[in-house]
């Protein structure tokens with residue numbers, strides 16, 4: 001199931017930094033941030049080869065267990081077997097994901113959350129460290 005953190009109480013303007021390693025045979029991994037597993041401000045899902053997608057980042061929101069409209073990003077800075085860093089911050093309007101190579105993905109804050117309590121990392125990714133600052 002991967003790593004699940006609850007009650008993290010991260011507020012708008014703060015940043016979460018996740019360092020880890022992509023599995024050598026990775027198909028897909030996801031970083032989820034929200035109020036709970038059923039209410040996600042951000043489902044950040046890099047797909048190496050999954051659901052018919054090859055090297056595409058899929059972002060979405062989940063509200064009351066219902067997926068929103070996907071945002072797809074073709075700039076894909078991840079490599080199987082490599083260490084990587086993903087950092088996420090948000091404000092009332094949007095979620096900002098910073099990736100290696102100074103890539104930034106912006107995703108609308110559809111749930112209007114001002115704080116998040118839930119963070120999970122699932123799939124083919126080994127978390128090395130998580131920092132909140």
Ligand SMILES: CCCO[C@@H]1O[C@H](CO)[C@@H](O[C@@H]2O[C@H](CO)[C@H](O)[C@H](OCc3cn(Cc4cccc(C#CCN)c4)nn3)[C@H]2O)[C@H](O)[C@H]1NC(C)=O
Pocket residue numbers: 026027028029030043045051058059060067070122123124
């Ligand atoms: C063309 C008409 C059909 O359209 C498709 O319809 C599918 C169903 O809605 C969407 O797929 C869903 O997309 C959603 C985001 O929107 C979600 O990612 C959701 O997965 C939730 C989920 C999370 N986890 C845990 C986990 C996470 C990451 C790694 C692993 C692993 C592993 C060991 N290799 C496990 N398991 N399931 C996915 O199923 C497709 O994108 C979409 N495709 C397009 C082009 O539109």
